[in-house]
Amino acid sequence: MSGAPVVFSDAVQAEDAGIVLVHQEILLAPDLTVAQNLFLGRELSRFLAVDDKRMNRRTAEVLARVGSTARPWTVVGALPLAQRQLVQIARALLDDRKVIILDEPTAMLANDEVDALLDIVRSLRAQGVAVLYISHRLEEVEALADRVTVLRDGKMIGTWAAETLDQRQMAELMVGRELSMLYPPKRDPTTAAPVLVVEDLLVDHGKIAGSFSVRPGEVLGIGGMIGAGRTELIEGLMGLRPSQAGAIRVGGTAATKPDVKALMAAGLVYLTEDRKGKGLLLNEGLGPNLILQAMDMINPRLRLDRQKEAAAVKTAVQEYDIRVRTLSIEAGQLSGGNQQKLLLAKVMQADPSVVIIDEPTRGIDIGNKSQIYRFIDDLVRAGKACVVISSELPELVGLSDRVLVMRGGRFVAELTGDDITEQNVVYAAASSGKDTEGRIRA
Amino acid sequence: MSSAEIATLPESEGFRIRWGELAPFIALGVIILLGTMINSNFMSANNILNVITRSAFIAIIGVGATFVIATGGLDLSIGSMLAFVVGIMIMAMNALAPSLGPWAIPIGALVALVVGSLCGLMNGLIVTLGRIEPFIVTLGTMGIFRALITYMTDCGSLSIDRSLRTAYRPVYFGDFLGVPYPVIITLVIALLGAFILYRTKYGRRVTAVGSNSDVARFSGVHVGRVRTMAFVIQGFCVAVAAICYVPRLGAATPTTGQLWELQVITAVVIGGTLLRGGKAHIWGTVAGALILEVIANVMVLSDMVSEYLVAAVQGAIIIIAMLAHRFTSSR
16 A cells, blocks of 8 residues: 555455445445445444434535435435445445445446446546446446456456557457457347237336237347336236236237246246346255256156256256356356356256346356357247347347337337437437337337 | 366365264264263163154154254244144044044044144244244244143143053054164154155255245245245144154143254254255254253263253253354355
């Protein structure tokens, strides 16, 4: 620090020295207020009681500094994700810091929120704080950084002045080879009868509603800001939250009710955006994870078939290129990209005809990304259908044959062909004009 | 990965000894060793069989508790439930004895199994349909069962009909080729439990629900059904323990099975099953039940420590076991 070498044995020492890490995941106590979270473990007190007044005032100052509109006395659990992220950054700024490390701070944010965050980082820089900004979103790195360091497979590749690198060069350094086409070429438009038809789906008592269909051989993208209700709509479709549907037809047969198991049997599966919280059993091995969902379809008997399970693991590791040191590894020990591939393999065990993937590549590196894009392309070219929810615009645009845009719990636009551009998606997702639909469809 | 690469993958990361899973058996060995050193009578066949037989109740109920705890639940009602099932069974047998003679015993046992399973079903349905914490639900049913047995015995004792005693006695005191029946029953229940937990699809779902119920739900597992079924298994195991219990004392009293829930939970936890669910060790539970009983036995035989302190030592054991677990798993 300041020229002298230092070694920290724990986070408290580092914080005392003026270095603080803002973790990628939101680490706040949801039942406490913003101020209580900020001062957690270092509460200000007056005589024996905590001094809420002073803490709330200090909190309001720091919140203003990061441009947050949250109130100090709001309970964190009631805040939207983006605000929680800002609270987390505010927490780091409470004491004077020399160095702030931000680990993927935008992973949970939608585009306009990202811009706001970047402005905050810039203002921190102007205030004389050194910021170490870890991100796999190259456009952010390009927009922010003065110097860029690239790591690959746990090794340092090098450091460059930011103006000497563009996004493509950064990506190539990260992958370690020339970037071949990241997105597979688009497929020819199809006119086949839809394999999934959803009519008048109402979720969360009508707060979110929609109808859509997808044809075999098609990638349907669903775009929109975070909080627009895309994930909720699909979770409602799968019966994972309160919902009712006018009709759900999978492959021509009507599904009786929104239910994960019944829909899987009909040929529809859903891959959650929250692979650690809702997708994989992190303390379990590859086999239990792989067969958990389709267990009854693969094996109708009561008894487990362990040989079949072991064989399925080997096939999946090969087909989905899950990189493991040993087959007895636990899911939690895999890298994010390999977890995502395991999750993909898991839902594919049911041999579905329609796959809905929520944020297919969130938080994974570019090599695994391109592999997952190729899986999706292979799937669709084999006559299956895929619905992709994505907050990464290049991904949404690069993958989809057709895009539905959601805003405020409703679909507000449908884009096809050359109309699928980042600008059109953002315009439909963000603008509040009533004429959006007409303009984009025109 | 290519198939050639997969073929060269090691099956596991070397022979890493899983201390967490072996710990209860090692502890049991150490305590037995201590017992042998303290008193030469400890290792006599008679004493050993006695200890194992007495641990049967906690072990049998513990197998069921392992299921409940593995799903992330907890059942505090098991001690009172045992008393209640014992009471119902004695009443059924006594009512049937005049007409059926010794046949009242198997019919009464069947009644016990049905009643026990229904008690478990009730716990499970309130927990899952009512969406109430298992701790609270079973705290409530614990009180209910305890009050019912007090009422049924009129705060005295409810004894089994004299005519049935001789015929029923061997279920606890008898043996097959020198192995007491309760030990055989424990083995059968533990084997069944291990089969269900480790070799069936239901067992897989129990662990899945316990380690992350959201993941299970998103994978189409009916979480409520899995949890309810675990409580039913628990009720069934309580009934099996009740069937072995009656011939031992021949009566139900308001204190039958009192505080057994704590012993059972202790046995399960020192056996290596995680209280927050997810990892379950049936054989660890059996070892846990043995540890508790062997400690009590060693203390009674030793003269060094008053036997009134048995519960204190058992209480210390659970804390030491947890500390040891923290120590071995944090690396």
